[in-house]
Amino acid sequence: MVEKKPDIFVRRATLEDSGILCQFNMAMAEETEARSLDQATVTAGVAQLFLDSQQGFYLVAEIGNAACGSLMITYEWSDWRNGLFWWIQSVYVEPTARRNGVFTALYQTVKQMAHHDDTACGLRLYMEQDNMPARAVYMTMGMETTPYQVFEDLF
Numbered sequence: 001m002v003e004k005k006p007d008i009f010v011r012r013a014t015l016e017d018s019g020i021l022c023q024f025n026m027a028m029a030e031e032t033e034a035r036s037l038d039q040a041t042v043t044a045g046v047a048q049l050f051l052d053s054q055q056g057f058y059l060v061a062e063i064g065n066a067a068c069g070s071l072m073i074t075y076e077w078s079d080w081r082n083g084l085f086w087w088i089q090s091v092y093v094e095p096t097a098r099r100n101g102v103f104t105a106l107y108q109t110v111k112q113m114a115h116h117d118d119t120a121c122g123l124r125l126y127m128e129q130d131n132m133p134a135r136a137v138y139m140t141m142g143m144e145t146t147p148y149q150v151f152e153d154l155f
Contacts, residue, residue, distance in 0.1 A: 008063055008068075017060055021060075022043050032128045056087075058071070061097075061105055063097060068093065069097060070091075070092055071110070072089045073088060074087045074089060084120055085123070085124050086124070088124070091134070
């Protein structure tokens, strides 16, 4: 007998979702990088995106009116393509909702939105290099690895 997957509703997040988005961000950092984030900093960072929507937006996935996953989109200008890459960041799906198509629903929504935006030229994401389960999911979605590596100089 095949078990029916739950219905997943994806919507653009609102300021009222800030609390759950902060929880998801903190859980994701702990789970994937064993990092404890400062709650006040995360709260301010989440709120800032709602104050300046030109920087990006969040999507929330719900099962039965309860948030079970989210992701954030930010933009990067590409002079080579004369368009914006949509960066998928802060991906999180609650453990009890995994393997139910939550990330697939989020990703398909982002992809559809980007295809309908004339300024979008592609989707990108970065992941913690040892997160093999996430890598497998992203490749299943049709994403490919790139020859690029991310460097940073944090302040």
